[in-house]
Each structure stands twice: as C-alpha cells, then as structure tokens.
Amino acid sequence: MPQPFAELTAVAAVLLRENIDTDAIIPSREIRAVAKTGLADGLFANWRYLPGRGRTPDPEFVLNKPACQGSRILITGENLGCGSSREQAVWALAEYGFRVLIAPSFNTIFHRNCVRNGLLPTRLDSEAIARLAAWVIEDPQRHRPLVSLANQRIVAGGDSWPFEIAAEAREALLEGLGELEQTLKLAGRIAAFQAADQLRRPWAYEVGSPNGDDLND
C-alpha cells in the first residue's frame, strides 16, 4: 500500500523537456526482472549515462549534478509520462526517491499510476513552472520548494501557487489508501450487479471455446 502524503520540502530537479515518455523514464531494456523494485538504477538511463560507456554518468544530466543530489521533486515540461503504459516508470521514479512531479500536464495512465503508488502529480501552468524552475536552478540545495497536498499549494521563494488535483486522487494520496482493499469491501454489491447483468447479457459471461472448456489443459 502507498505511503500517505501530506507535505514535503525537498530538493527539486528541473528537466524541462516536453513529452518525456515512459521509455525515456525507464528504457525497456532496463526492466530485467519481473518485480516492482530494482529499477532506480535504470531511471532515465539513456540520458543519465554516456552512450556506449556502460554506467558512466553523463555530467550534463540534471540528476548527476552535485547540486541536485537528494532530489525528491521533479519539474518537467508538458505531457509527462506519455507512451507505453508501463508502471515501471512510476516504480523507478519512486524508488529513486521522487515523491512529487510538477508538470503542465500528464499522460492519463501515467497520472493514475502515480497516484496508485503514492507519487503526487501536480499540475502547474507553464508560466508558473518557468518561474519555479528558474528559482530552483539558482541554488537547488537551498531553494527547496514546499509542496503541500493538504493545502494544494506549492511555495517557492516569494511565490505560492495553488495546484489542481482530482478529489479522488487527493484523498487516496492523503490517506495512502489501497484501492483494492476498498473495493474488496464491496464484493457483495459487485456480485449482485453481476447476477442481474448476467440475465441481461449472458453472452458476456458465457465465454465459449472451440473444443469445450480448455482451461488448465
């Protein structure tokens, strides 16, 4: 179950690119195990390491800069998390240490994956992001934004911006609720719905097969 999130003041990394896709966040070849962990090392691998040089860090990449060590907030351009639905992208970000993502917009599946894993995706408009990023870049270790989910605000230097987040996502993040456990409590209602539905749409339930039932063969 995800950890509850209330408020965080932390070092932010600025990566103002648009359309950062999930393959950039965690390249497919970095997903080696059937597991939700062991992914942080592959985070942004194509950008973070020098091409053809194994794991030699590219000093130009933001996460490799000494000033950005310990980043827990990531600030990006729009359409963050587009592309493949792989949840490993979110697991990798979380394992690396990120708790908050700030972007003008997010891919829908990616956004849902973030919330489900206790990672707070916050939307700010591009202008606010430009200001925020400029302030952070001046001195990342000292200029740490405060992100409050309880107040739905980001405070940075002299600025303070409200951010949008859907009520359900906010609630889930604040309480660290596991959706599955919640839904399992509704098992009776789900069963009753299906019993009635099966009379209306039997074809949705009778899943035939060519030679009788071949389950488990």
Add this chain to the structure above:
Amino acid sequence: MPTTLFEKIWNAHLIAETSGAGLLLLDRILLHERTGGVALQSLREAGHRVANPARVFATMDHVVDTRPGRNSGALGKSANPFIEVTRREARGAGIRLFDIDDDRQGIVHVISPELGIVLPGLTLVCPDSHTGTQGAFGALAWGIGSTEAEHALATQTLRVPKPGTMRVWVEGSLQRAVTAKDLALHLIGMLGSAGSRGFVVEFAGPAVRKLDLEARMTLCNMATELAAFAAIIAPDEATFEYLRGRPFAPAADLFDRAMRDWQELHSDPDARFDLEIQVNASEVRPMVTWGTNPQDALPIDAAVPEYSAVAGRVSRPAYERALSYMGLKAGQRLEELPVDGAFIGACTNSRLSDLRRAAMILEGRRVAPGVRAICVPGSTSVKRLAEAEGLASVFERAGFEWRESGCSLCFFAGGESFAPGQRIVSSTNRNFEGRQGPQTRTHLASPETVAASAIAGHVADPRQGLD
C-alpha cells in the same frame, strides 16, 4: 436523454459512483507477458485470487523470439523471466494462456478480435497502452497500469474517473493507396499528441463506415498517440460478420440475441459530445513522420519543417533535439531520405489485409541493396493464412525476412534491434527516441509506404509503386 455510445456502455457497467469516479464492471481482462506476469505474481503474493479466470486471457507477444524456427524461449536471456513467470502464474490462476507454440498466439490486440474475445458493448482492459485498438468493435477497451490490473483481476472491476467524449467525424473517402494509418497520422498531425487527452474518441462518419474492421483497428490503435482514454467505433453489419463464428464469440442462438442488443450500440442522433472535430478523408495523402513524436506527421511529399511551422506545438530545444536525433535538417524533402531498414508489423498494421496490400507493391520487385526489411505477422494465424495464400513468398522473394508472430522490432526490450543511427520506415505506432533500438531513427508510415520505401531505398510514395 440522448446519449453517446460511450455513455451507453459506461452506464451498463456502472456498479457504483464515488467522488468523480465510477466503479465499472469489466467483461474481459487481457494480459501479456511483459506486464501481466508481474501483476499476477504480486496479486498472489498479496494473498488475493483472480476473481473470474474464465474471463481473463493471456498471450505471449512482447519479448518472444520472432526469428524463424524459434523455440519456446524469449529473445535474449534477460526476457526469459517474463515468459516463465507468466506461464507459471497463468497456470496457477487457471487463466487461458496462448503460449508461444499455440496456434492462437499473437499480439494481444490482434488475437483478441481474431478469437472473438472482444465483442461489441463489452468493457475490456489490458495492461497495455494500445488496448483502445479493440474499440474498433464497439467495445469500451482501454489500457491500464499494473496496479490497476491487480485490482481488475481481483475484483473484476476498476475505479475509473469518467472520461470526456469526443467525436471525430470523417467525411468523404480515402483515395487509392491512402489508408487508415495515413488518416490516423493526419489526425495526430492536426490535433497534436495530446489532442484527445482525457476523452473517449468516437470515430464516425461515412469514411469510417467504409473501412473494414482491420482498418478500423488501425485507426483506433493510433488514437493512443492522441493520448485518448479510449477509441470506439459503433458496431455495424461488418462488425457482426467479422465476429460470427469466432472461437470465443457467442455461439449461434446466443449470437443472434446478442446482436439485437448490439444493434442499439450507437450514439443517438442528438447526443452531445464535449468536443467535435470534422475531417475529410478525401484530402488525406500518404503520411510519414519526420521527428520523434507521432504528431510530427506530414504528407509524404513535404519537407522537414522549419521551426516556425511547429512553434505553437513544441519548444525550440525540443524541435532541435528531434532534428538532431533524426539526423535531419529543415527543408530536406522527406521523399529523398535514404533508409536502412523497413519494418512491417505491430498491432497497428500486421493483419492479413495489411500484408496483402504491402505484397501488392512488393510483387515482382526487390528490396534495394543495403536495406534490411522485415515482416512480422501479428499472429500465428495471420502468418499461416499469409503463407497459405502465397503472401509469404512474395515477401521473401522481394528480400524481406519473414518472421514468427510477436511485437518484435516494434519496441526494443534489450533483444533484437536495428543498429544505432539507422533510419527505418516502420508500420508501427511510435517513433520515440530509441523505440526500435538505441539511437534508431523511426519514420512511421502505412505498410504500403514501408514496402515502397524498402524497394526504392528511400522514403517513397506508395502511389508510384502501384503504377
């Protein structure tokens, strides 16, 4: 109240409503080895059971070897665990698995319609972003994450924030050698890669009606690149014809009964959509992408744009980064770009009709020297049918590699890839950096355009190939 097709399906599956989200009943859950195994495994480890294994189907497609004469393993050792875990977990949970050597194996979005797993009016999910492909049958089909897949498997439901509705009305008809893929790229170029974010997109209008089911799938497949929540097309006679008699579709009497229900599955005449777009199919030309996002699509006779032409859409650094990654300069004509690779396959364009149309261009011709050309049928069934009707030998005589089915070089998972710096014309759906291998340069196009380009040795207009 007049309602949209999407709302009809939504309402029929709505168990409960909570702040802004609906708890929806799921009719079908599909899994593949890349994301399905981990969901099944962690569900079991958390002590939960799969609620209705009979309504769950799994296949092996993403990391399987597609080289001729493959065995039951993956391509590359690193991918083996995904296959093994999926095999073990599917068996343990009592889920039907179409394994590598199964006649029914193939890319999940290709085999589901082939087998009649997807049906009109159903809700269907898969931890895969191109699940919307199956909306071509009038189902509400969408891609989910792994944690959502666990929820789906354990409860047969999902909590879904209600998406908005968008209709793309397509007038006219597509010209010769212009396909659903070109129409899709045209739309993505027009609306941008976030043009349908948060919407279920209904494709409708005379040009959509004229598309066969395989072309409708291509169109819906690409709606993912508009960031759509899902794509959907109202079912019609062609849909019913396609599905009748498929292995997992309802048998005779039940099919007729279902069909009476399915005939009601369309948006009411005065239903309101949150957003409506109109395009004319007659104006669409063969399209090809130049950059590293599907929205970088242009008619094939165009040139790489100057920044001023795309300034409203991307920042200058992003534009310059795309040009440098693709090894291009503004003003270069797309048709003159020499290619190193040609790929026909993927859930976008790997069905029998795709291969037939490409074969018409390849017939009696040879791939240009130095071009590596590969065709990967979308399913084992497509492969066999293509072999039976002689398409395979057309591909092979032209110099194409003829493969076993799977996702293959659509995406790079550490196994096979094109070489760094190579330029590939590809019938896939994504041209992101590194998608087909580190530093590879992908140009998206229709199978016809891929075939014509493979022969010419440069990006080429398929209309000339047919003359």
